[in-house]
Amino acid sequence: MDPGFAALIAENRWLRAQVAHRRLLDLAAGVLAAQMRMSTSDAAEHLTALAAATGLSAGDIAADVVNAVAGSDELADAVPTGRGTTAAAQITEARRARRTATEAEAASTVSEAARTLLRDGLSPYGADSLWLWQWVDHGCLRLAGYAGIGAAEAAAWQWIPPGAPGPFRAVFTEGAPVWFEEGPSRGEILPGPSAQAARALLPLFRRGKQVGLALVGWPGPTALDGTLRRALTGLLDVGGTVLDTADSVRPAVSAPVLVDVLDSLAHPAALLRFHGSTRAPTVDHLNDEAVAALGSPHGEEGAPLVRLFPLVHVELARMVRRAVGTRRTQRAARLPMPAPAGKHAPLLDLRVLPVGEERVLVLWHDVSDPGLAAARATARLQSVATFQDNLTGGGTTWSEQAYGVLGLDRDEPPLPLEAIRGRLHRDDGEVLTDLLTTLTAHQTGAQAVLRVVLPSGAVRHVRVAAEPLISGGTVTGIAGVYQDVSDSRRTEAALTATFDQLTAVHQQAETRHQLALQLQRAIVPEVPASLELPGDLTVAVRYRPATEEYRVGGDWYDVLALPSGKILVTVGDIAGHGIDSVTGMVALRNAQRALAFTGDSPRRLMGWLNEVTLRTGGGTTATAVCALYDPEDRGLLWSSAGHLPMMLLRDGRARLLDPPRDVLLGAVPSFSYREQRIGLRPGDTLLLYTDGLIERRHAGLDEGLARLAAEAERLGDREPDRLVDELLSTATGDTDDDTSLVAVRVGGGRRS
The missing domain is CATH 3.30.450.20 (PAS domain)
Structure with missing residues (x-):
C-alpha cells in the first residue's frame, strides 16, 4: 500500500476514534455544566482538572460522570456482582460499557455500530450475534444492521411484516424485552443457530418513541439472569440512536450466498458490481481479510474502485472488463506490476472471476501462496x-x-x-x-x-x-x-546410436585383448612349479598381467638350456600395452632365442636385439637383461639394456648387481653394449624382474628396490616357487603395469 494512502487511512481511523472520544467528553461536560451551573467550556476545563487530580484519563472521568448521572440506568448497574468481584472491577466494567456505547453512536453505519456493540459489549456475556431492525411505514421491520451472522441469513430476515412472528409483535405492543433462555416457544421461529439457542428481543427507543427492535443471540441455551439482562438493556439503550445512521432507502443484501463464501475465505476477497463499459466497477462487499489488507472500514458498499484500490484501479478495472467480456478468469501474479520494494504492498496471486452478468469476484493474497507460485513456475516452462x-x-x-x-x-x-x-x-x-x-x-x-x-x-x-x-x-x-519431450526423444535416439557404436568398439577391443592374451600365453606360458635345469639350477617364473583395462602388456621372460651347456636367463619389457606391445614382445623374444643358439656373448646378443627392435618395432623401445650361466665354473656373464638391476640373495643378505649404464633397445642404432661377470655360489638366489613389481606412483625407484630387498631377505630361505609367489603378494607396485619375476637358485643352499 502506498505510504501516503496508508497514512490517510490511519488518520481517518484516528479521527473516527477521536469523534467517539470527543462525543463522550462533550456529554460529560454537558452533565457537569447542568449540575454545577457553569458554562460548557468551564465544565470541560473542570473535567480535565478532575482527570489530572485523580490520575485517571479524561475518558474514564467522563464515563464515570455520565454513568453517575444515569442513576438507576441499567448501564451503570450492569456489572457482574458475583463472588470475588470488587468495586473497582465494577467501575472499570461500567466505564468500558459506556465507551462502547459512545463508540457505537459515532459509527458511520448501523452495521459498524452493531459490530462494535457485539465485539466490545455483548461478547463478554457470551453473545455471538446482534440484529438491529428499524420500524418503517405500515408497521414493517427493515434490517438496518447486523453482526456475527452471514449475509444469506440476513437476507432471509431483511423484512419482517407486521403480522409475524409473535415475539416481535409482543415487543412492539408492550415495549418491553422478551427473554428466551432455551429458545422461543414451540411453533415460533426466530433467527438463530438452533431452536434451543438463547435469544433476547429488546425494543429500541429514540426520544421516548419506539423506533426499532434488537435481537441478541447466543450459540446455545444460556441462563439470562437479572445482571445480564440489565447489562444488555443498558448497552442497547444506544440502539435507537444508531438507527439514525441508516440510509433512507437501504438496498437489499447483495448476492448473500457469495458474500458468505467470501467471508469464509482465509485470504482477502471482494465482490464488485460491473456497470458496463461507461462506468467503473463499484464495491458490493469486502470480507474481513480485505478490510484489514486495504485498511478500509466496513460499509464500503457502492464505493468506486479508486477509493479502495487507488494504485491499481485502472489495471483492475481492465481485468474486470476482460473477465466479463470473455467469461474467463483473469489472473495476475501481482498488481501493480512491477511493484518497487518497500513502497507499498502489492496484490499477490490476483484472480478476477465473472459471476453472473453484473458481478465479479476479486481474490488475492497479501502473502504469496506456494501452490500458485509453483503453478506459475511450471507454466514458465x-x-x-x-x-x-x-x-x-x-x-x-x-x-x-x-x-x-x-x-x-x-x-x-x-x-x-x-x-x-x-x-x-x-x-x-x-x-x-x-x-x-x-x-x-x-x-x-x-x-x-x-x-x-x-x-x-x-x-x-x-x-x-x-x-x-x-x-x-x-x-x-x-x-x-x-x-x-521431442528434444529428449531425439537426444535419446542419438545416445542409443552412440551407445551401439561404443558397444561395437568395446567388442572389437575385447576381441583384440583376448587375442593378445591368448598370444601372450602361447608365447610366454606361466610356469606353475619350479624347473630343474642342468648345473643344479632351480628356476621359478611368474607373470602377472596388467590391470583389467589393458589386460596384457609387453613383458617377457625366457629360461633356455643351450647346446653349449650354458643356460640363457632373460627378462624384458616393451613400452606400452595391448596387441601392439604383445606382437613386439613376441618378435623380440623369438629373435633373442634364435640368436642365443649362435653361442655368442650377452653383449653381442643385446646388440643384435637392438637392431631387430629398430627395424621391426615400429618406433617402440624396450628394456632387457640377458644372462648366460656356465655350470662348469658357476660363472654368470650378463648385459643390460636400461633394465632394472638384478638382485642377488647370498647368506641371507640381498644386494643389487649394478648393470652397465647402457641405452634402451631401439633407442640408438649400432650401439655396442657392455657385459659383466659374477661368480655364483651354492645357495645363491638370483632375482630378475620388471618394473611392475616395485614401481609406485608417489614413491621413487630407490624406495621400491629397498622394499624388494627387505622382502627378499625375509623370504630368502623359501623354495623358489614359494619365493616368487610371496614376493608377488607382498612387494607389489601400484602402477597397474604387468609384472615378470624370475628366481634362479644355485644348488647346495638352504631349503625350507
Missing part, C-alpha cells in the same frame, strides 16, 4: 502445459502453453484429450485409447507419450500425464499435463 477436461458438460480448459505444445492456433477452442486423436500419428491411436481406459474405467492415473502431427507435417513427441477427477465413485473429469 514452454514445453509444459496443464489441461482439465470436464466430462459432465463443463468443457475443457487449457493453460496458454498447451496451444504451443499441441501446435494449435490460439483462436481455436481447447480440445478434450479424446479429441486430439485426429492429430496423432496413425500408430498412436491405440496408445491414447489405453490411456483413456486407464483413467476412466480403472479410475487411476496414467501417462503415455503420443506423436502429434503438426500442421506443417512435423512430428512432435508429447508426454501426457493425467489423473481422473472422481465424485461419488464416478469419473467426472480429467486433469493433467502436456509436455513436449
Whole structure:
C-alpha cells in the first residue's frame, strides 16, 4: 500500500476514534455544566482538572460522570456482582460499557455500530450475534444492521411484516424485552443457530418513541439472569440512536450466498458490481481479510474502485472488463506490476472471476501462496502445459502453453484429450485409447507419450500425464499435463546410436585383448612349479598381467638350456600395452632365442636385439637383461639394456648387481653394449624382474628396490616357487603395469 494512502487511512481511523472520544467528553461536560451551573467550556476545563487530580484519563472521568448521572440506568448497574468481584472491577466494567456505547453512536453505519456493540459489549456475556431492525411505514421491520451472522441469513430476515412472528409483535405492543433462555416457544421461529439457542428481543427507543427492535443471540441455551439482562438493556439503550445512521432507502443484501463464501475465505476477497463499459466497477462487499489488507472500514458498499484500490484501479478495472467480456478468469501474479520494494504492498496471486452478468469476484493474497507460485513456475516452462477436461458438460480448459505444445492456433477452442486423436500419428491411436481406459474405467492415473502431427507435417513427441477427477465413485473429469519431450526423444535416439557404436568398439577391443592374451600365453606360458635345469639350477617364473583395462602388456621372460651347456636367463619389457606391445614382445623374444643358439656373448646378443627392435618395432623401445650361466665354473656373464638391476640373495643378505649404464633397445642404432661377470655360489638366489613389481606412483625407484630387498631377505630361505609367489603378494607396485619375476637358485643352499 502506498505510504501516503496508508497514512490517510490511519488518520481517518484516528479521527473516527477521536469523534467517539470527543462525543463522550462533550456529554460529560454537558452533565457537569447542568449540575454545577457553569458554562460548557468551564465544565470541560473542570473535567480535565478532575482527570489530572485523580490520575485517571479524561475518558474514564467522563464515563464515570455520565454513568453517575444515569442513576438507576441499567448501564451503570450492569456489572457482574458475583463472588470475588470488587468495586473497582465494577467501575472499570461500567466505564468500558459506556465507551462502547459512545463508540457505537459515532459509527458511520448501523452495521459498524452493531459490530462494535457485539465485539466490545455483548461478547463478554457470551453473545455471538446482534440484529438491529428499524420500524418503517405500515408497521414493517427493515434490517438496518447486523453482526456475527452471514449475509444469506440476513437476507432471509431483511423484512419482517407486521403480522409475524409473535415475539416481535409482543415487543412492539408492550415495549418491553422478551427473554428466551432455551429458545422461543414451540411453533415460533426466530433467527438463530438452533431452536434451543438463547435469544433476547429488546425494543429500541429514540426520544421516548419506539423506533426499532434488537435481537441478541447466543450459540446455545444460556441462563439470562437479572445482571445480564440489565447489562444488555443498558448497552442497547444506544440502539435507537444508531438507527439514525441508516440510509433512507437501504438496498437489499447483495448476492448473500457469495458474500458468505467470501467471508469464509482465509485470504482477502471482494465482490464488485460491473456497470458496463461507461462506468467503473463499484464495491458490493469486502470480507474481513480485505478490510484489514486495504485498511478500509466496513460499509464500503457502492464505493468506486479508486477509493479502495487507488494504485491499481485502472489495471483492475481492465481485468474486470476482460473477465466479463470473455467469461474467463483473469489472473495476475501481482498488481501493480512491477511493484518497487518497500513502497507499498502489492496484490499477490490476483484472480478476477465473472459471476453472473453484473458481478465479479476479486481474490488475492497479501502473502504469496506456494501452490500458485509453483503453478506459475511450471507454466514458465514452454514445453509444459496443464489441461482439465470436464466430462459432465463443463468443457475443457487449457493453460496458454498447451496451444504451443499441441501446435494449435490460439483462436481455436481447447480440445478434450479424446479429441486430439485426429492429430496423432496413425500408430498412436491405440496408445491414447489405453490411456483413456486407464483413467476412466480403472479410475487411476496414467501417462503415455503420443506423436502429434503438426500442421506443417512435423512430428512432435508429447508426454501426457493425467489423473481422473472422481465424485461419488464416478469419473467426472480429467486433469493433467502436456509436455513436449521431442528434444529428449531425439537426444535419446542419438545416445542409443552412440551407445551401439561404443558397444561395437568395446567388442572389437575385447576381441583384440583376448587375442593378445591368448598370444601372450602361447608365447610366454606361466610356469606353475619350479624347473630343474642342468648345473643344479632351480628356476621359478611368474607373470602377472596388467590391470583389467589393458589386460596384457609387453613383458617377457625366457629360461633356455643351450647346446653349449650354458643356460640363457632373460627378462624384458616393451613400452606400452595391448596387441601392439604383445606382437613386439613376441618378435623380440623369438629373435633373442634364435640368436642365443649362435653361442655368442650377452653383449653381442643385446646388440643384435637392438637392431631387430629398430627395424621391426615400429618406433617402440624396450628394456632387457640377458644372462648366460656356465655350470662348469658357476660363472654368470650378463648385459643390460636400461633394465632394472638384478638382485642377488647370498647368506641371507640381498644386494643389487649394478648393470652397465647402457641405452634402451631401439633407442640408438649400432650401439655396442657392455657385459659383466659374477661368480655364483651354492645357495645363491638370483632375482630378475620388471618394473611392475616395485614401481609406485608417489614413491621413487630407490624406495621400491629397498622394499624388494627387505622382502627378499625375509623370504630368502623359501623354495623358489614359494619365493616368487610371496614376493608377488607382498612387494607389489601400484602402477597397474604387468609384472615378470624370475628366481634362479644355485644348488647346495638352504631349503625350507
